[in-house]
Amino acid sequence: MPTHYKTYTPYISPFDPCPPIKVKSYSTPPHLYLGFQPPNLPQFPPREALRHGTLWKVFYDSYYSPYERAKEGSDT
Known part of the structure; x- marks a missing residue:
């Protein structure tokens, strides 16, 4: 059974001013x-x-958004 959520690692530029998201999912x-x-x-x-x-x-x-899933697991 294939999973409905896939992940990939985007290119991270050394000149990117923001902290990188190392693994993205869809x-x-x-x-x-x-x-x-x-x-x-x-x-x-x-x-x-x-x-x-x-x-x-x-x-x-x-x-569900991966961010929503992360909020469910946290107690804060």
Whole structure:
């Protein structure tokens, strides 16, 4: 199962005035890994589908920012 979060290391210039972000991450949508939509996929109930933004459960992506995730773990 591929992960929906990828990371990469950007070029860091020696002349950059700001502290560098050494590892950056991004999210990829779940439909990239499906290929085609098979028949009889499990579906959300209509009200829940509106909340999630998709009818099919395999296409739901609970995206969160890496910064939001870091805040959840800290106690400050």
